[in-house]
Amino acid sequence: MIPYHRDPRQIIPSTAVKIIGLGGAGTNMLERIALDGMEGAELLAINTDIRTLGSCLAPEKIQLGVNLTKGLGAGGDPELGHQAVLEAEDAIRAAVTGRRIVFLCTGLGGGTGSGAAPIVTRIAREEGAFVVVFATMPFAFEGRRRRDQAETALNELVVLSNALVTFDNNRMGELVLAKQGIHDAFLAADQMICESMKAVIRLVIRPGLINVGLDDLMSALRTNRSRCLFGSGIATGKDRATRALRNALSSPLLDQGSLLKDARTVLVHLCGGEDLTLFEIELLMQSLQKFVPEEAHVLFGAAVDPAMGDALSLTLISALPEDSLAMAPRDSLSSASRDKPLPDPAPGVTPSSENEARTVEPQLESEDLWKPVTTPAPDADAPAAEKPASPPVVVAEFVAVTKEAPPEACVEAAPDPQQTDEEAERNAPGPGSSGGTPIPKKRPAGATPWSVTQGPKSLQPELAPIESFVLTPPLEPEGPKLKLGIKPVTPQSELSLDSTPRGRFEGETPNVIDGEDLDLPPFLRKKK
């Protein structure tokens, strides 16, 4: 097939993305983003308080109100925050110049966040950026005054920003179990914000089969005084379409999908491995119809990413007029915590697709991990060498597992030697003969992503065009190194647990009490 270059204007280089953390809460979020590995995007921390700024991980920092507050915080006074930001206007302007998308993370209610956010947003808009604001609203117990301050700032932000995603701290309880530590609660909230940001970046940056871009995103979020609804889910296995939808809807921002019924425009973005079928998409969209009103404008996008293995990820973005959000019933604590959607879905949704791998510089961890075992010294830029290097069976499993695994584990875990060995074994016969290697039952035959020779033959006919996209040469030669967080490595023990046969109770939800799966024989469990 003849590869062709995609029109580069459609795509925004990820160097043009800037993430700004403003104020104390914003800095915390930024830190989480930095830890979760969005290395590609530029991170900028802005604060009045020099202490938090000093300890922040962000590479770029701007101190506000050097003369006004002299390195102290704004003391909860938005007026002070407002004045402080005016002092540093030039520095901020310089930092956002030439950026196509600016994400502003902030906690409203305090001094710096509420006071400076509208100004920073305005500056970024003036510099021609698309500004998405992620704001947290204060807890109810913080009092009326802070709430009012937050509301005032929010009203300004609604007008100034292109898109606004708010997260109410009061709903934090839905993210974690009641007995979990406060640290976990904040972590979960930050993670959710981080995840939303990744999803937006993914949408805008990565071209898909059915493309959605900035224009679609803007129309999805375009309502007056709106709040953003966001949900993202990922699933593998047989009924992955329905489960991905369920996971997406269990996002606390969506209230189990009940909030979608008032939405006028819904952006749906699907990303699957090479075995993504039209039937699945149909199935998923059909079940989504139940939550979305008939007259709503559904902006649909789909992308195929071989690195997804047999996982399917779904992102829902919509906006809702603020008044209807206030009336919506609160999600129950138990249901939200039961299937917690939060723990970083990044591995599954990571765009280490073929074209992405070349858009993105080849320093994705996955590449590093897989490179040595497959080919002696493959140039990651060479498509042929890369293909066999993409993950075999393991992909599907770690995608599933990381959903439950705490994000720290993902960040810290080093590439597991055992896993690599396993791959080495599988790949040993060479990519061509991989058709003969044992494939788990779940995986359809056409889905062996590591086999180049087998690929085109076994792909289903309607997916044939995918190959052409997949083999598209680099779009941006200088390669923005946005790493949308491949963290493929999870503790090996969980992997093995997942693959253990369980006889009569196969396929049921694990019967876990005190961390032990009761469906497995104690005889085998205790022996380990």
Add this chain to the structure above:
Amino acid sequence: MARRTKIHVGLEIGTHKTCIVVGEVKADSAVKILGIGETKSAGVRKGEIHDYSQARACLKDALTKAEDASDVEIGSVFLAVTGAHITGINNRGTFRLPDDEPIVTAEHVEEARTIAREVHIPQNHVYIHPIIRNYWLDGLEHSTSPMGLFGKTVEADFHVVHGIGSRLQNSIKLVREMPLEVDDIVFAPIATAQMALDREQRERGALVIDIGGGTTDYALYLGGVITASGCIPVGGDHVTNDIHLVTGLPFSKAERLKITEGDASADPVRSVGTAKLTDERGFADVEINRAVLNEVIRQRLEETLRLVRQRLPDNAVASIGAGIFLTGGTSLMRGFHELAFEVFGRDIYRPELPEISGIQASFKDPRYATSIGLIRYAQIFDTESAAPPGIFGRVARMFWPFVK
């Protein structure tokens, strides 16, 4: 006032068998079992229905058998439910009397009861039983309502059993489709305890463990009142499954080995040599090392019992005076007594079924304990809820003595 004979029906949809017991409660409170309809369950796993149509077919079959055996047309049943989602918690409601009212009235007691019943349960859960344990009046325990006494503070101590509403509704729906009415739903171990324990044993403290096919249900009675109840989703099926997973034998053979050869005691003497199954022609079919077989069984059952023990309140085991009563099909496992003694260190009993006339022998079987317990429960339920008939009732009875 003499009561008339009344017929109650207990229904248990278990993981292994669906069982309907028709019992007659005579005027002197003796229970006579008229008939049992039993059929092998299908579509039930870990005590919960997962294949609705199969479960319905089984229930239909059991119902026909029970009606045939007892010669009674069954209209309504008491339904035993179980499942890992059902749990019991204790809660105490305190009500302080207004200053100008020194005597406890019915309203005050009712208020305390209402407070006690308002346990925080997850949103999708519903109450199954609020069971009154006892009352407290100014820190002094009263086993009956302290109405009419002098006091300042009334407290009501409740044991509240709750479970996921939708799952319970599905069980009820299944029964209603027969069509049968459901008089009440009962958490299985509570029904079993009605059968297994008498008043004295409850006073001294007793634990009932009902190990069935898919679940292990337990109910703890201390000082005459229920103290803890719950369900662990592990049962005889797991033992079979374990044998299957460890040895690779098919389920049918694993099941036969479990029943005919398995032993749960850690006694090394019983783990010598190999266990054999022969097929219908007398040839050796399956051979397995007894040590492995017994170890697999023992570890599973020991873990299950330890889970039960772990879930009981602290120091509860030490205050069990009467002993531990094992029922359910899996309790028939050889050596299970020894194992239970090892775990709990208390006297272990398999309950003797009290005062039942009829074809006794077949009912002296721990597998029927829950269903028969349901009849007992129904009897108690009836006694508690039956108000003495008013004047019209008495007049009516003179003409038509068969009404309730």
